[in-house]
Amino acid sequence: GAVVSQHPSRVICKSGTSVKIECRSLDFQATTMFWYRQFPKQSLMLMATSNEGSKATYEQGVEKDKFLINHASLTLSTLTVTSAHPEDSSFYICSARDSYQETQYFGPGTRLLVL
Amino acid sequence: AQSVTQLGSHVSVSEGALVLLRCNYSSSVPPYLFWYVQYPNQGLQLLLKYTSAATLVKGINGFEAEFKKSETSFHLTKPSAHMSDAAEYFCAVSPYSSASKIIFGSGTRLSIRP
Numbered sequence: 388g389a390v391v392s393q394h395p396s397r398v399i400c401k402s403g404t405s406v407k408i409e410c411r412s413l414d415f416q417a418t419t420m421f422w423y424r425q426f427p428k429q430s431l432m433l434m435a436t437s438n439e440g441s442k443a444t445y446e447q448g449v450e451k452d453k454f455l456i457n458h459a460s461l462t463l464s465t466l467t468v469t470s471a472h473p474e475d476s477s478f479y480i481c482s483a484r485d486s487y488q489e490t491q492y493f494g495p496g497t498r499l500l501v502l
Numbered sequence: 503a504q505s506v507t508q509l510g511s512h513v514s515v516s517e518g519a520l521v522l523l524r525c526n527y528s529s530s531v532p533p534y535l536f537w538y539v540q541y542p543n544q545g546l547q548l549l550l551k552y553t554s555a556a557t558l559v560k561g562i563n564g565f566e567a568e569f570k571k572s573e574t575s576f577h578l579t580k581p582s583a584h585m586s587d588a589a590e591y592f593c594a595v596s597p598y599s600s601a602s603k604i605i606f607g608s609g610t611r612l613s614i615r616p
Contacts, residue, residue: 393545421603430592430606431546480545482604491604493538495545 389415391483393494400471401502408466408497410481416461417483421491422454425478437464471501504529504595506607514613521565521580523610525593528574534596535576536604537567541589549591552576563587588614 390413400406410420418439423431435445435456443456453475455467464483468475480496509524527533535552550561557569567578576593593607 430608433603433605436603482546484602491602493546493548496543498543 389413389483389485389488389490389492391481391492391494393479393481393497395497396495397498397500399500399502402472403470406468406471406499408468408479408481408499410464410466410483410494412462412483412485412492415483415485415487417464418461418486419484420458420464421482421484422456422464422466423480423482425480425496427478431480434466468499471499473501475499476501504533504597504605506535506593506595506605508593508607508610510610511608512611512613514615515583516615517585518582521578521583521587521612523578523591523593523612525567525576525578525607526574527576527593527595529595529597531597534598535567535569536594536596537561537565537576537578538592538594538606539563539589540592540609546592549578583612583614585614585616588612 392411394409420437422434425431434449435443437443437456437458439458445451458464478496482491482493484491505528507526537549538546549565550559552559552569560566565580590609590611592609594604596604
């Protein structure tokens with residue numbers, strides 16, 4: 388089946404630094420990718436929808452200047468958490484839409500810990 | 503607007519017993535409905551999805567779910583629980599297609615007693 392990878396799987400950083408998370412569709416082209424955030428013992432909350440070659444659409448309450456999303460190719464979307472703070476510590480999960488199969492595939496997630 | 507409500511944040515059953523995880527949805531259009539499973543520190547795996555074909559949907563690992571429009575429900579069942587079924591289960595809805603943005607329920611943690 389289709390595979391979506393995320394890198395890194397785990398990252399620890401100091402407060403005030405920026406962290407980039409990559410989401411790749413390995414064997415299909417994804418015109419649309421989604422970024423979710425999951426706090427411990429909670430559900431996934433959609434942060435933004437990323438379309439290849441255009442600006443991302445952010446959900447209400449998500450700071451677009453803090454969570455920068457770039458989707459420059461059909462197989463790669465990146466989420467950059469700028470000036471990270473401890474409250475940004477979370478599990479970030481991406482998903483990629485396979486347009487031909489009309490199916491969405493999820494990545495394994497990236498755990499971010501900001502000290 | 504679309505939403506899902508999962509009844510029971512934690513369900514515990516004995517190994518070999520019936521598993522029933524409840525999900526009710528709200529949607530202004532015919533919905534696409536999903537059940538996902540998440541093992542600790544891992545991403546999501548699709549168990550099954552309803553896309554307006556058959557109302558009884560069979561998924562992986564012996565799970566199935568029945569779409570009941572009159573009850574706005576999409577409960578997940580498995581006849582006989584295995585220890586390996588212990589995980590977090592999420593019901594989800596998408597208003598447009600199985601490839602558009604997905605709205606998740608709050609999740610139900612399934613524990614299996616030996």
